Amino acid sequence: MSLSRGFVLSRHQQDQSDGIQLRYWLRHTTGAELFTIQGQESVFFFLAADSERISGLLSHLAGWRITSLNLVDLNQRPVAGIYCQFLSLQRQICEILTSHQVVMIEEDIRPVDRYLMERFIFGGAEVNPVSSGVRLQPVEFRPTLKVLSIDLETSMKADRIHSIGLYGADISVVLMRGEIESSEHPDNVVCYPDEASLIRGFIHQVEKYNPDLFIGWNVVGFDFRVLAERAEALKIPLRLGRDHQPLKVVRSEAGKWYVRLEGRLVIDGIDALKGATYHFESYALEYVSQQLFQRGKLIHQPNDRGAEIQRLYREDKAALARYNLEDCKLVWDIFEETQLIEYLLERTRLTGLSLDKVGGSAAAFDFQYLPRLHRAGYVAPEYASGVRGMDAPGGFVMESQPGLYQQVLVLDFKSLYPSIIRTFRIDPAGLAEGLKEGADEDDLVPGFNGAIFSKSKAILPTIIEELWCARDLAKQNKNAVFSQAIKIIMNSFYGVLGSDVCRFFDQRLSGSITLRGHQILQQTRDEIERFFGHQVIYGDTDSVFVLLGEAFNEQAAEQRGRELATYLNDWWKAQVEKQFNTPCFLELEYETLFTRFLMPRMRHSEKGSKKRYAGLQRQADGKSKLVFKGLENVRSDWTPLAREVQKNLYEAVFTEQPYRPYLKTLVNDLRAGRLNDQLVYRRRLRQPLDAYLRMKPPHVQAALKAQVYWQQQGRADPYQPGDHVSYVMTVSGPEPIEQLRSPIDYEHYIEKQLMPVVDAILCFKEESFAELIATQRDLFQ
Structure with a gap:
C-alpha cells in the first residue's frame, strides 16, 4: 500500500551522518507533508581512461568510490561513475578535478533532481514503503494549491x-x-x-x-x-x-x-x-x-x-x-x-521542472532526455563541448518584394523546427549512432555540417511525438493552457541544441535544423511559383507570403489558400519519402488572408525590409483587423502619436478612405500644442546612469536631468537599470516629463516621428508627407 500520493511541491538535499538526505514536500489532498530518503549518494561520470589518474588525485579523501559502467559518451568512449557519500565531498572532488582539467560529465545534476529524473517523476509522486524507508514512484496527481x-x-x-x-x-x-x-x-x-x-x-x-x-x-x-x-x-x-x-x-x-x-x-x-x-x-x-x-x-x-x-x-x-x-x-x-498557476503546473507535468524555476529550457530538456539517454547506453557530453565553427545560421528570411498589395496569403509550417527534428531524426544520440562505424546505411538520414542520424535509435523525435500527441489531445479538449505549455517546450528544443551555454550544444545538430528549414522554405517558394504561378513576396522562418492580387476576390483567395496547403503537404510527403525513405511530419497550414498588405522598403533604400509589414486581415467573424509586425505601431520606443497616426493612416489607405485631410489637420493640431500628451518617449535604461560615459542617448540625458531634480527635492533617484524613462524632445533637447522647462520641438516630431511613418506607405502612392506639409504651409503663408 502506498503511504501517500501528491505533487512534489519543493525539493531539498542536505548532508547527514549516513549520507545525503533527499527531502520532498508533497502536496496531497489535505495538505503538505515531508518525505525523506536517507543514505543517498551523488554520482557523476568521467572518461574511464582517467580512472587511474583520478584515483591518485583523490587518494587522500574518503567517502567516494569509482564504479565501472556499461555506458559510453557520444564519441563512443567508455565512461565510469564516481559516487560520493556527501554533497560537500562532491564539491571538493569537483574542485580538485577542475583544477587538474579532468573531464567531468553531468556533475551539475543535483541528487535531489536526479532521483526524480531517473524515475520519470514529473510532478505527481506516490510514496511507497521499503525496508530502508520510503521510495517515490511516478503517478498522475493534480493538486489544488493554496x-x-x-x-x-x-x-x-x-x-x-x-x-x-x-x-x-x-x-x-x-x-x-x-x-x-x-x-x-x-x-x-x-x-x-x-x-x-x-x-x-x-x-x-x-x-x-x-x-x-x-x-x-x-x-x-x-x-x-x-x-x-x-x-x-x-x-x-x-x-x-x-x-x-x-x-x-x-x-x-x-x-x-x-x-x-x-x-x-x-x-x-x-x-x-x-x-x-x-x-x-x-x-x-x-x-x-x-x-x-x-x-x-x-x-x-x-x-x-x-x-x-x-x-x-x-x-x-x-x-x-x-x-x-x-x-x-x-x-x-x-x-x-x-492562468499562470495552471500553466506552471502543466509545465511541471511535462518537464519535471519545479514550479518556481525561472526559464529552465535546458533543465527541462535534461529532465526529459537524460534518463532515456542513459537507458540507450550513453551519458551526456561534457558541458557545451559540441562541434562549433560551422554554418548554423538562424531562421531563414527571404528577400522581400516591397509594395502595396491586394490579397496576400500566409502559409505557415506548423511547429516547423520540432517537425524537422521529428522528420529528419535530429538527435544527439541519433548522431552518435549515425556516425558509428558499421551503421546500417538503410537506417541513416543525412543532416548538415557532416551530420548523419540514425532513424531507429533517435530519442528526441520520440519525445516530440509524445508531446505532439499530447498537444493534439489538449486542443481537442480545449485545454489552451496545456497546449501552450507543450508548444513552448517543443519550441525550446532547438534553442537548447543551438546555445553554446547548454549541455548538448553542437552545430551539427542546430545546423541540421536551421539549414533544413532554409531548404524547406526555398523549395516551398519555388514549387508555389512553378506549379501555381503565384509570386512569393516574402518568407520568414516558417511562413511564406503568397501574392494573388486583385484578380482574386476574398472567397476565391481563401479557397486558393486551402488548395496550396493541401497540394504542398502531399508534395512534401512524396519528396521526403522518396529522398529519405522516412515518414514526413512537415505540415503546412493556410494561416490567414490579408486583403490589403504593405511590405515597406528599408529606410533610405529601395530594398524591401525584413520582419516588418502591415496588413488588413479578415477574421472568422467577417470583421477586419489591422495587423502590424515590427513597425512603429508595435514598438515601445516610438511615441503614442506615431503609433496612432500609423494605425489611422494605414486603415484609411487599406480601406480606400480619404487621408489627406486627416494628415493636414494632424500637423496643424501638433503645431498648435493640442497633441502634447501624445509626444512622450518612453525608453528603458540598460545600465546604471553613471555607466553611460561616451554615448548618452536622449533618454539617458533626460534621466540625468531628472536625477538632479530629485536630488534637489531631497529624494532618491527613481531611475535604475531596467526602468523606463519618460521624456519629451524640446528646443533645449530631451527633458524628463517631471521637469519640463522648455518649449516642445514640434518640428522634431514631424521629421523624426511622423514623416517615417507616413512615407512608408505613401511612397507606394507616389506621394510624400513633405509635399503635404509644404502645401499646408503655402496655404497659411
Whole structure:
C-alpha cells in the first residue's frame, strides 16, 4: 500500500551522518507533508581512461568510490561513475578535478533532481514503503494549491516596513505599523506598535494560513529581500517555511534574487508571465493590469508614487491599507486571468521542472532526455563541448518584394523546427549512432555540417511525438493552457541544441535544423511559383507570403489558400519519402488572408525590409483587423502619436478612405500644442546612469536631468537599470516629463516621428508627407 500520493511541491538535499538526505514536500489532498530518503549518494561520470589518474588525485579523501559502467559518451568512449557519500565531498572532488582539467560529465545534476529524473517523476509522486524507508514512484496527481499574494509598502529607502498586504481565496488583510488615527478603523487592518511586532504578525499569519505558494510582483527581489533584511536587522528569525527554519534570500552572480525555504514556493508574476510568453510593452504592475483589466493602482502618479505612499502613511493609513491591498488583488487577478498557476503546473507535468524555476529550457530538456539517454547506453557530453565553427545560421528570411498589395496569403509550417527534428531524426544520440562505424546505411538520414542520424535509435523525435500527441489531445479538449505549455517546450528544443551555454550544444545538430528549414522554405517558394504561378513576396522562418492580387476576390483567395496547403503537404510527403525513405511530419497550414498588405522598403533604400509589414486581415467573424509586425505601431520606443497616426493612416489607405485631410489637420493640431500628451518617449535604461560615459542617448540625458531634480527635492533617484524613462524632445533637447522647462520641438516630431511613418506607405502612392506639409504651409503663408 502506498503511504501517500501528491505533487512534489519543493525539493531539498542536505548532508547527514549516513549520507545525503533527499527531502520532498508533497502536496496531497489535505495538505503538505515531508518525505525523506536517507543514505543517498551523488554520482557523476568521467572518461574511464582517467580512472587511474583520478584515483591518485583523490587518494587522500574518503567517502567516494569509482564504479565501472556499461555506458559510453557520444564519441563512443567508455565512461565510469564516481559516487560520493556527501554533497560537500562532491564539491571538493569537483574542485580538485577542475583544477587538474579532468573531464567531468553531468556533475551539475543535483541528487535531489536526479532521483526524480531517473524515475520519470514529473510532478505527481506516490510514496511507497521499503525496508530502508520510503521510495517515490511516478503517478498522475493534480493538486489544488493554496496561494497567497503579498505586497510590502516601505519607506523611500526601504529601510522600514510600513505595511504588509495579504490576499488569497479566503484572506484579505493588511498588517500596519502604527495605529490608524481615524474614527472608522477598517475591519481588515491589523495594527502593530512597531516593525518587529509587524514582522512577527506576518510570520503568524503565514503559519495560520499555511500557503503552498507566495505570489507577488518583483516579490523576491523586493518584498522578500526587504523582509529578510529587516528581520535580520531586528534579529527576528524569519520562519516562513514549513520546516520552521529561517528563510534565506540570496543573490546570484548574475544579479538574480532567489528565496530558499522548504515546503512553499515563491512565484514572481513578472518572471511567470515572460516564461509563459506573454509580451507587454512594460511589465510594471500598473501597465500590465491596465492592459488586462483597464484598472490599476490606487495611486496613479508613477514618479510621485513613493512620496504619496509616505504621505499616506503619515496622514491616512486607512488609504494606504486600501492601496496596499489593491496591489495584492491586482497580482492575484493577473494570475487568475492569465492562468499562470495552471500553466506552471502543466509545465511541471511535462518537464519535471519545479514550479518556481525561472526559464529552465535546458533543465527541462535534461529532465526529459537524460534518463532515456542513459537507458540507450550513453551519458551526456561534457558541458557545451559540441562541434562549433560551422554554418548554423538562424531562421531563414527571404528577400522581400516591397509594395502595396491586394490579397496576400500566409502559409505557415506548423511547429516547423520540432517537425524537422521529428522528420529528419535530429538527435544527439541519433548522431552518435549515425556516425558509428558499421551503421546500417538503410537506417541513416543525412543532416548538415557532416551530420548523419540514425532513424531507429533517435530519442528526441520520440519525445516530440509524445508531446505532439499530447498537444493534439489538449486542443481537442480545449485545454489552451496545456497546449501552450507543450508548444513552448517543443519550441525550446532547438534553442537548447543551438546555445553554446547548454549541455548538448553542437552545430551539427542546430545546423541540421536551421539549414533544413532554409531548404524547406526555398523549395516551398519555388514549387508555389512553378506549379501555381503565384509570386512569393516574402518568407520568414516558417511562413511564406503568397501574392494573388486583385484578380482574386476574398472567397476565391481563401479557397486558393486551402488548395496550396493541401497540394504542398502531399508534395512534401512524396519528396521526403522518396529522398529519405522516412515518414514526413512537415505540415503546412493556410494561416490567414490579408486583403490589403504593405511590405515597406528599408529606410533610405529601395530594398524591401525584413520582419516588418502591415496588413488588413479578415477574421472568422467577417470583421477586419489591422495587423502590424515590427513597425512603429508595435514598438515601445516610438511615441503614442506615431503609433496612432500609423494605425489611422494605414486603415484609411487599406480601406480606400480619404487621408489627406486627416494628415493636414494632424500637423496643424501638433503645431498648435493640442497633441502634447501624445509626444512622450518612453525608453528603458540598460545600465546604471553613471555607466553611460561616451554615448548618452536622449533618454539617458533626460534621466540625468531628472536625477538632479530629485536630488534637489531631497529624494532618491527613481531611475535604475531596467526602468523606463519618460521624456519629451524640446528646443533645449530631451527633458524628463517631471521637469519640463522648455518649449516642445514640434518640428522634431514631424521629421523624426511622423514623416517615417507616413512615407512608408505613401511612397507606394507616389506621394510624400513633405509635399503635404509644404502645401499646408503655402496655404497659411
